[in-house]
Amino acid sequence: MDGSRLHTQTERTPVDPAVPAAPTTITAIHLTPILVADPPLLNTQGVHQPYTPRLIIEVITAGGAAGLGETYGDTRYLALARPLADALIGRPVTDLNALPRLAAEVCGDSPAATGAEDVTAGGLRGVQTADKLRLSVLSGFEVACLDAWGRHAGLPVHALLGGKVRDRVDYSAYLFYRWAGHPGGRGEPDDWGAALDPPGVVAQAGRFHDTYGFRSFKLKGGVFEPAQEIAAVRALATAFPGRPLRLDPNGAWSVATSLKAAHELQDVLEYLEDPTSTTTHMAEVASRTDLPLATNMCVTTFAEIREAFTRDAVQVVLCDHHYWGGLRSTRELAAICRTFGVGLSMHSNTHLGISLAAMTHVAATVPDLRYACDTHYPWQTEDVLTERLTFTDGALPVSDAPGLGVTLDRDRLAALHGRWLSDDGTLRDRDDAAAMRAADPEWVTPRVPRW
Amino acid sequence: MDGSRLHTQTERTPVDPAVPAAPTTITAIHLTPILVADPPLLNTQGVHQPYTPRLIIEVITAGGAAGLGETYGDTRYLALARPLADALIGRPVTDLNALPRLAAEVCGDSPAATGAEDVTAGGLRGVQTADKLRLSVLSGFEVACLDAWGRHAGLPVHALLGGKVRDRVDYSAYLFYRWAGHPGGRGEPDDWGAALDPPGVVAQAGRFHDTYGFRSFKLKGGVFEPAQEIAAVRALATAFPGRPLRLDPNGAWSVATSLKAAHELQDVLEYLEDPTSTTTHMAEVASRTDLPLATNMCVTTFAEIREAFTRDAVQVVLCDHHYWGGLRSTRELAAICRTFGVGLSMHSNTHLGISLAAMTHVAATVPDLRYACDTHYPWQTEDVLTERLTFTDGALPVSDAPGLGVTLDRDRLAALHGRWLSDDGTLRDRDDAAAMRAADPEWVTPRVPRW
16 A cells, blocks of 8 residues: 555546536545554453554545545555545535445455455454445545535534434543553553553543543453453442443353353443354343343444344444444434334444544434443544544533534644554554564464453 | 414514524424315225315525425324424424424324324324324425425435435336216316226226336225236236236235235235235235235334334335435335345325425435335326426436425415315315215225225
8 A cells, every 4th residue: 555645635627627516526535544643452352553543534525615534544444445535526525325336336346345254353343344344434435525515514514414412422431451551662652551450440430530521431341351350340330339331341251251240240230242252142141131232243234233133132232433334324223223122322443533523423413322422532642633522521512513523633634644654564454463462472362252 | 273373474583683593594384284186096995085185384494495395284283283383493404303302392292192093093094103193294394394405505305315326216106996086076077087997907007107107006905805906916917017016905905815815916916015904914924925015004103113024024115204204214214124124115195296206305315215116196186386297207307406396386385275274174184984985875994804
């Protein structure tokens, strides 16, 4: 992947220069891959790399509106973004229903888009299929188009989704076992310190609570023996009595371990997230506990819904507009969950402020989003915005400014792109197992169930 | 219901006249009930009245845009429309996600909105609940808001739904057993003549085909002995070999009769629509035939989907934006059907050109609408538009003009409203059984299964 080629403007001369393009016509798209600092957060696959790739998308219209989008920046996502950007030039930003077909057409033959890997190889993002890869790429374009459309029309993105039904969106604290720093002192330092046991988790939660006002707490598990993670959740329950708590071992547990944990934490957990891998195992756990099971692993595509819902394998789906193909698809997922009596929450991978703004807009429009949304944002000290989004009382206000309501900082974007350009390729694809091998050369991605 | 009161402008003075309202703010809403000519079309409940009530909704914005909507005009719909219109003044036309809550708030205590009737008492429109009544009313407001928004923004309604994925929408010929005229010569005469046997149905189909180019044919059944209706479908198959055919007895048959008909027509029907009443009976039929079953009776609300889809009771859902709460909800229904592998077609009750335009816009945006849509429109010789929509080769072009792309004819509207005003109340609520009693004083609504 040649960086300079990626970071050029895709532009096309109108067929007939005498006919002016409609103001909503896309005339240019900038694709800028970046590497953004990420703390040493632990999960069952390994640890976050010192820097993680993201792709920043700018859609420019004939009328001068510029829209921002953000999605995964790994190489195979970038490989699909380029032909999709080319295909969008000359089309109106409003033409969103055409995106899936366009993406299938231009990405269909790409080697990056073919072949499905299984969930363990794919890692933490659930099943990996060509369809889902395309949806993850096009989601960034959909958000950028909505932002541009909103700026053009003077309407916030939530209005383009039918309007907000709440003025603020609650987020939860996303607690991680973590080291104080990356192995070898790589990456950007921070002052959070290590959190490797229940007191460390409680201290981290306290800082999240005091700094941002978060009222819900989610612990990323699957890192230590289940007994320690169960103890950490109980310590949180003691420190923050009555607050909604969640534990997410990322499918690392067996059915038996999941049931044991569900039993021990039933009185304090709001939901147990992906205790075990596969719909079949989740259904088995669900049939033997009253604790709601949530997922962002066994249901991450529309194709997985029918089986999971019919078998009552999950009680809460964590939506993610990146996985599901954009903000409008996320609303469709919400409608499906509502219809089948399945709860809705929101998932987060490492992301920046553009995606956080997009998450907030769509969350504001979904009537039955009754859980605080996940976000990694507090862990991201770097952003490409002129002004970071600020949590107050654990929530973000829903912006009524045109578009997403965020502004690109070109200097920051250039700096983070420069980091991507100067990388030797080792960090351009997120690989938590590889990052772990910097500390433990013998590390291999654990098989599930790990416990 | 006092007509003059209904046909007034709902308007509110701004809180602070010095602060100009945003251009998309609703400043006035006109509600105009009308009676529109309807031919003597037969169904299992009785016969269409000489005139049928519809409600025409005009939403006016501060920026001067006017949007049109249309929905059922029966008294209990009108009773809910007035408070909803009042509640919408001062709100932006873009604020569509708020409509369900607003409708529930302002209509919740209305006597018209309380109490559920069963499906047989409710008649041909499926289950009748307070929720569904509200959705049917708000659908007209949603369409009017989308039309106003589109006119303001210079965008067609399909663009506000994410853009069209096709340039024309196929419709099917809607064949009815019918009399030459209404009893006692009431109503508006037409030259279609009677169709009361297989040759009459084939002749009617021929005229539909020659005049409009329709390539699919649906026969409204449940009127005569099943054997005659089966013979009519076979006569259609002979006259139009290979063309998609449908038969809709409106739930009038037993499971055994349904299965017999399915067996006899399996080789010529595209789908069999509502052969029998209730999800349980449909599931029983579906389990014993390969012929797809369609419905616009046992699944007409989101609440009915889970059971029907889980039991595989229906293979095609006929969407109807009136029932389902608007064009955006119709798209959500489409997403649910797509996710569960259930086909999607489109239902029609008697309607005018505003609703036909709305149906066409939403149908144009749904990727997997693979069946020609139903429409009563060719039977409606009267309309409130300056220019009627015209079928070519059985399809309507998808308008790219701002909004719905139709224009209100105020003289026609006034004339049809005048007819509503001068009615003594007997036609203000559609009652096919009452209309039948004009010919057969002993007629009572048949119990199902009728055969």
